[in-house]
Amino acid sequence: MAHPPQTRIPATYMRGGTSKGVFFRLEDLPEAARVPGPARDALLLRVIGSPDPYGKQIDGMGGATSSTSKTVILSKSVRPDHDVDYLFGQVSIDQPFVDWSGNCGNLSAAVGPFAIANGMVEPGRVPHNGLAVVRIWQANIGKTIVAHVPMTDGRVQETGAFELDGVTFPAAEVQLEFMDPAADEEGAGGAMFPTGRVADDLEVPGIGTLRATLINAGIPTIFIDAASVGYTGSELQDAINGDPRALAMFEAIRAHGAVRMGLIGHVDEAAQRQHTPKVAFVAPPATYTASSGKTVRAADVDLLVRALSMGKLHHAMMGTAAVAIGTAAAIPGTLVNSAAGGGVRTAVRFGHPSGTLRVGAEAIEAGGQWHVTKAVMSRSARVLMEGYVRVPEPASPDGA
Template identity: 85%
Template sequence: MTHSLQLKIPATYMRGGTSKGVFFRLQDLPPAAQVPGAARDRLLLRVIGSPDPYGKQIDGMGGATSSTSKTVILSKSERPDHDVDYLFGQVSIDRPFVDWSGNCGNLSAAVGPFAIANGLVDAARVPRDGIATVRIWQANIGKTIVAHVPVTDGAMQETGDFELDGVTFPSAEIQLEFLDPADEGEGEGSGAMFPTGRLVDDLEVPGVGTLKATLINAGIPTIFINAADIGYTGTELQDAINGDAAALDRFEAIRAFGAVRMGLIRDVAEAAGRQHTPKVAFVAPPAEYTASSGRAVRAADVDLLVRALSMGKLHHAMMGTAAVAIGTAAAIPGTLVNLAAGGGERKAVRFGHPSGTLRVGAEARLVDKNWTVTKAIMSRSARVLMEGRVRVPGDAF
């Protein structure tokens, strides 16, 4: 019997926001994986430890949740006015595929620090002390993200007193600007941000009913529904949803039929092969609840409540890209998100999620009867957890 040697691939394990992932420089990947395709996908699946029928990813770097089953590939950008190209791969836990259909807003916070530390940003653009501005090309969705990274003694600053609900320890604050976050694809209606041309739709879901829904392409395609319409209050934590197989099936049905309505897929059967997008989130007016950390969140602390699902499970906090969608929708009067927050014009909202609260801002304006958003802004943090080489069996890809 022959045995394959393990490859040693330079990699960094990083936390970004409330997610973790394995980061690579494109040039460090084996040649076959430096281009999109089956070899790259098989390599990343093996790195993370998928597919795993046990759902634990014991034989890989994944953490058996959607927030910790992630990979990032970075390279120096040749695009004008950009420093780094950022490609995100969401690795399925129990199935053999990598979803490249969207961005990870949380890991976006780690891109700037990684790029600075790994020579992907010109040294002349990094101050000795201060804030380094890193312009990122998000290759999955073709958008620009601007990261403002604190620098001390010429290196990224990782420690600090910025606290982010969903992350145990404080760290340095990284401000992210998601420029022109709306999708530029062709929509059914008057504007691609709202693919049907309406702020609120009647979404028919067989076996569930007809639900009011805001379907929006901003940050990441997202389906917003009212918590009360599906029997929830918006104060739920993970166990209330993730332990209920029937509830997860209903959310997946909503996601599949919403994806068809948004023009992301042609048939609901295609949804199984596109798990990362769209997201489903439910909203409710402010209410008091106890976060997963045990901290009390008062109704007066938030403008609205939001719970979102990622890769078929209720997220433990909030996906960064979904936060962009929340901020964008909240800024536009008449969406379900805006109405849950009390309606009217607003430039920022603080919403409650399972781990606590988060503030996100967005600049929206009405141009020729179409809503446009120039940017969405939020703060995150990032930290290197481990760096070195990840080992992968040589016959894995």
């Protein structure tokens, strides 16, 4: 019996924000994986180490959490006024599929640095010192992200004094502008609020009728009040992730919210669409102890938010969900805005399990419709390892 060799593929392992992922140049992938389809999905699943019934991804690059089971494919953009095309794949840990339905806002911070280092940005647009402006086309959702990447002596600056809750060590700040972040995904009607309302009554069998804000901004997100499901908004991961009944409840809310948003036709389809929509619960400010042990004071935040990703409470906050939070906070009448005290605001600081995060958004109302021109937040990014990933070649069907 012949034993197939491993394929060696150039790759870079990067941290972006509070996530980590394996970054590829499109041109470096095996030919069959350069186009969407089963060959690409199979390759990325094997790179990350999925599906893994043990839930550990030991035989791959994944870290067995939603924040570390991620892949990115980048190429020089042929789109006018853009430098790089960015495609994100969220790899399921225990199931054999890659979810391409949304963006990763955290890893977006690493796209600009990778693009500069790999020659995807015209040299004349990259200063020797200062900020390089990288124009990113987010291919999953068809949106523009503008990254402001610090340069020092002709190289991307990765170290610095910028601190981000959820990341242990300081690094250089990368500011991201998510332009026109309201999603216009097919089936969502192209509206920021797919139901036409900033708050709805969402019926979830077995749970009841919950007040909810269903919004497409950054990433489709379902916001509910923490108190309506028996929480305070100050919970850490173990309080939710160690409770199977709580996880089942949130998944039911997510599935029914997805149907209401027009993202799926039936709740059964939610199992094959784990990355979107997100579900989050909000509460007014309160003092709590973050996962690092530090105290987050009520006076330091405008509201509390906890969000679930890939079926588990996130250890910090997804970048795209932060865009949704900032957008919803800017619009009176949403549950996020109400939890923050109501009124008009252009920025919000919220408490999450690892600490706090500030995000800004510019919202305007015209003709009875709300529009957001951009959302802004800061992240950091750095290269953790670069070289090659190795992936066993599939055995032939006859086992030869």
